[in-house]
Amino acid sequence: MxxxxxxxxxxxxxxxxxxxxxxxxxxxxxxxxxxxxxxxxxxxxxxxxxxxxxxxxxxxxxxxxxxxxxxxxxxxxxxxxxxxxxxxxxxxxxxxxxxxxxxxxxxxxxxxxxxxTYQLLGGAFRKKIPVYATGGFRMVGEDRIDSLLKEVSEYKTQGFNAVKIKIGFGVALDIESIKAVRNCLGSDIELMIDANHGYDAIDAARVANAVSDCNILWFEEPVTPESLSSYHRLRQTQPIPLAGGETWHTRWGINEALKQQTVDILQPDVCGVGGLSEARKILTLCDIHGVRCVPHVWGTGVALAAALHFHAVIPPNPPSYGNTPDSPRFEYDQTHNPFRQSIIRQPLTLNEGYLTVPSGHGLGIEIVREELSRYAPNS
Structure with a gap:
C-alpha cells in the first residue's frame, strides 16, 4: 500500500x-x-x-x-x-x-x-467517553463577569456536569470570576481553570490559594510550558492539582517534564504530541511517573475522532476489575466553530454527557468535501 x-x-x-x-x-x-x-x-x-x-x-x-x-x-x-x-x-x-x-x-x-483504529492501538477499554465543556474565554468588548456567568449558566442548563473556564486576565479579576462561576454552578458540577500560561509562579499561587475553597478539579497551564521549575514549585506552594502538556511534545519532551515532577495531570494532544503513535508511548510514561492522562482536544471532527480513539485505549489506573473502567473526561470545545462537525458525514454528537468512539474502519469518519471547499480561505 x-x-x-x-x-x-x-x-x-x-x-x-x-x-x-x-x-x-x-x-x-x-x-x-x-x-x-x-x-x-x-x-x-x-x-x-x-x-x-x-x-x-x-x-x-x-x-x-x-x-x-x-x-x-x-x-x-x-x-x-x-x-x-x-x-x-x-x-x-x-x-x-x-x-x-x-x-x-x-x-x-x-x-x-x-x-x-483503536483496535490496532491495542483495543478499547471503553467506547463511551464522558465529556466536559471547554469555554469561558474572555469575549472581546463584553463585561467579563456578566458574559462568563451567562455562558456557564447555559452549560448547566444543557446538562454538563463538568466545565472548564479560562483565566489569566489578572489576579483580582480571575479570583472574582472563579468564585462567581462556582456559585453559579453550585457544588455538584466539576470546575477546572486554565490560565493558558498567563502567570508566573508567584501570581499563579496567589490565584490558586485564594480559590482553594472552590473545589477546583485542576489548574491548567498556570505558567509558560518552558518553565518546568515553576511548575514544580507551584505543586509545593498551592493545593490545586496541576495540569499541563498540550504544548509539550514527543516522549522525550514529556519525559523530561514528568521527571521534574511538574504536573499531576498530563494533557497530550494527539494532533500535536506526535500523533497516535507517540501518544500511545506517552501512556507508558504516565504509568511510570504516576500521573493521570486527560488529553487536550482542540480542532475539527477529525481531531475529535482521533482523540476519541486515544481515549478508548487509555488504561484504567489502578485497574477496576468487575466494573466499567473509569475514563478521563473528554475536552468538548464549546466555542463557535461552524465547520467542526459539518466536515464529517455523521457528526459526533453528545448523548447524556458521553461521546461514543466511532466504530467504523480507521477513525470511523467520512469527510464531506463540499464543506472543505466552503470553508477554504478566500472561497
Whole structure:
C-alpha cells in the first residue's frame, strides 16, 4: 500500500464575536487537515494542532520523504520524519506536522485491516467517553463577569456536569470570576481553570490559594510550558492539582517534564504530541511517573475522532476489575466553530454527557468535501 499523494486542506472562518485566552486573541477559526492517498485507492485523514500555514509548509517539505513509502510502516515513517527534521525543532510545528501525517496513517491502517483504529492501538477499554465543556474565554468588548456567568449558566442548563473556564486576565479579576462561576454552578458540577500560561509562579499561587475553597478539579497551564521549575514549585506552594502538556511534545519532551515532577495531570494532544503513535508511548510514561492522562482536544471532527480513539485505549489506573473502567473526561470545545462537525458525514454528537468512539474502519469518519471547499480561505 504505497503512498502516492498528500494533500493539505486549509479551513478558516472569521468570527463575528472574537474571544481571548490569556495568550492569544481568536479572530477566526483556523485548522489544517492532511489527506493521504495510496495506490490501492484508500485515503486517510489527519489533523495538525497549531498554525495552519506553518504546518502546511512543513508537510509540503516532508512529502518527498513519504511518496512511495508503505503506508502501513507507521513507526518507520514517524522516525524517518523525526530524524530528517529534528534539526528544525524537536517540538512545536515540526511535531504538529508529523502528528497530522501519523493520524492519517493510522486511519489508513484501520481501513486496510477493516477495523477501528483503536483496535490496532491495542483495543478499547471503553467506547463511551464522558465529556466536559471547554469555554469561558474572555469575549472581546463584553463585561467579563456578566458574559462568563451567562455562558456557564447555559452549560448547566444543557446538562454538563463538568466545565472548564479560562483565566489569566489578572489576579483580582480571575479570583472574582472563579468564585462567581462556582456559585453559579453550585457544588455538584466539576470546575477546572486554565490560565493558558498567563502567570508566573508567584501570581499563579496567589490565584490558586485564594480559590482553594472552590473545589477546583485542576489548574491548567498556570505558567509558560518552558518553565518546568515553576511548575514544580507551584505543586509545593498551592493545593490545586496541576495540569499541563498540550504544548509539550514527543516522549522525550514529556519525559523530561514528568521527571521534574511538574504536573499531576498530563494533557497530550494527539494532533500535536506526535500523533497516535507517540501518544500511545506517552501512556507508558504516565504509568511510570504516576500521573493521570486527560488529553487536550482542540480542532475539527477529525481531531475529535482521533482523540476519541486515544481515549478508548487509555488504561484504567489502578485497574477496576468487575466494573466499567473509569475514563478521563473528554475536552468538548464549546466555542463557535461552524465547520467542526459539518466536515464529517455523521457528526459526533453528545448523548447524556458521553461521546461514543466511532466504530467504523480507521477513525470511523467520512469527510464531506463540499464543506472543505466552503470553508477554504478566500472561497
Amino acid at each position: 504505497k503512498i502516492t499523494k498528500i494533500i493539505t486542506h486549509h479551513l478558516s472562518h472569521s468570527l463575528e464575536h472574537p474571544f481571548e485566552s490569556a495568550s492569544m486573541r481568536f479572530l477566526s477559526r483556523e485548522h489544517l487537515l492532511v489527506e493521504i492517498h495510496c495506490d490501492n485507492g484508500l485515503v486517510g485523514w489527519g489533523e495538525c494542532l497549531g498554525n495552519r500555514l506553518v504546518n502546511d509548509a512543513l508537510i509540503k517539505s516532508m512529502t518527498p520523504h513519504l511518496i512511495g513509502e508503505n503506508a502501513l510502516d507507521i513507526e518507520p515513517i514517524w522516525l524517518k520524519l523525526y530524524n530528517v527534521f529534528r534539526d528544525q525543532g524537536q517540538r512545536g510545528a515540526t511535531i504538529n506536522a508529523i502528528s497530522g501525517i501519523d493520524i492519517a496513517l493510522w486511519d489508513l491502517a484501520g481501513k486496510y485491516h477493516q477495523c477501528p
